[in-house]
Amino acid sequence: MEHYTRRRVLKAGGLGLGALAAGLIAGCGAGDPAGGAGSAAAPAPAGPVPATAAPSLASASPQAVYLSRSQAVAKFKGVPAGQFGLDIPGIELRLPRADGAAALTFDACGGPKGSGVDEALLDALRARKVPATLFVNQRWARANARLLAELVDEKLFEIANHGTSHAPLATLGQSAYGIGGTGSIGQAYDEVMGNQRYLADQFGIVAKFFRSGTAHMDEAGAAMCRELGVVPMNFTVNLDAGATFGAQTVAAQVRQLGAGDVGIGHFNQPASGTAKGMALGLGPALESGLRFITLSEAW
Numbered sequence: 001m002e003h004y005t006r007r008r009v010l011k012a013g014g015l016g017l018g019a020l021a022a023g024l025i026a027g028c029g030a031g032d033p034a035g036g037a038g039s040a041a042a043p044a045p046a047g048p049v050p051a052t053a054a055p056s057l058a059s060a061s062p063q064a065v066y067l068s069r070s071q072a073v074a075k076f077k078g079v080p081a082g083q084f085g086l087d088i089p090g091i092e093l094r095l096p097r098a099d100g101a102a103a104l105t106f107d108a109c110g111g112p113k114g115s116g117v118d119e120a121l122l123d124a125l126r127a128r129k130v131p132a133t134l135f136v137n138q139r140w141a142r143a144n145a146r147l148l149a150e151l152v153d154e155k156l157f158e159i160a161n162h163g164t165s166h167a168p169l170a171t172l173g174q175s176a177y178g179i180g181g182t183g184s185i186g187q188a189y190d191e192v193m194g195n196q197r198y199l200a201d202q203f204g205i206v207a208k209f210f211r212s213g214t215a216h217m218d219e220a221g222a223a224m225c226r227e228l229g230v231v232p233m234n235f236t237v238n239l240d241a242g243a244t245f246g247a248q249t250v251a252a253q254v255r256q257l258g259a260g261d262v263g264i265g266h267f268n269q270p271a272s273g274t275a276k277g278m279a280l281g282l283g284p285a286l287e288s289g290l291r292f293i294t295l296s297e298a299w
Contacts, residue, residue: 082219090222110139250277
């Protein structure tokens with residue numbers, strides 16, 4: 001599979017990598033505390049160790065068996081953290097089986113400034129019957145429990161894991177956009193599994209994909225995700241730069257999508273230009289013959 005770096009798409013429209021990447025956090029509200037190492041979820045109960053092989057997404061169920069916290073800590077003892085960033089070994093960026101399709105993913109980060117709902121965006125997707133994978137943080141899920149239960153029942157949408165406190169998955173505690181990382185494998189485990197178990201227990205969701213807060217993680221964190229049976233997933237096209245782009249720029253970013261691409265936007269900022277921009281961009285994209293699928297359809 002051809003490897004695409006994020007630089008190819010983050011320079012779209014003459015905007016540099018730093019400006020677009022920094023926009024990722026804006027969709028969660030500037031200054032919104034992410035918790036980081038000091039607010040990790042309580043350790044999950046111990047359980048049997050699953051096989052190391054890649055997860056079988058089709059066989060997932062609310063009774064999925066996960067590596068326990070103590071087992072994860074023991075397994076990754078002495079494992080180097082490796083590189084930290086948006087595009088590091090172990091993170092998926094593109095669809096492994098495109099077949100002429102792209103995937104839209106939208107984050108909901110939660111917290112005081114990030115728990116809104118962009119109903120216009122969801123309606124724009126429904127109007128054109130365009131599926132999407134929705135990455136929800138536990139804070140957002142708790143604030144929007146009734147809506148999330150409804151979204152679970154919509155065949156158009158797939159629900160994925162956007163973490164517990166919206167912290168970068170950084171086993172050495174690195175920060176991204178001023179938000180402190182998890183600080184250890186144990187805390188990284190809590191960040192993933194706190195929400196993984198919450199979504200399963202409360203909504204019957206077994207999330208198949210994980211995206212960390214700020215979309216930053218290190219190689220050890222990505223490897224741990226795979227040991228837990230979830231795919232660490234980022235993107236190739238930044239659609240709204242953390243819900244900071246105007247509608248015309250969002251539409252232009254949609255036009256950057258091609259077969260195999262994964263776009264990232266936000267569905268928790270109703271005052272942003274994301275909904276209008278997606279509505280403007282989806283028509284031409286569909287008319288060009290591009291199909292849209294959920295992430296699971298490509299795995």
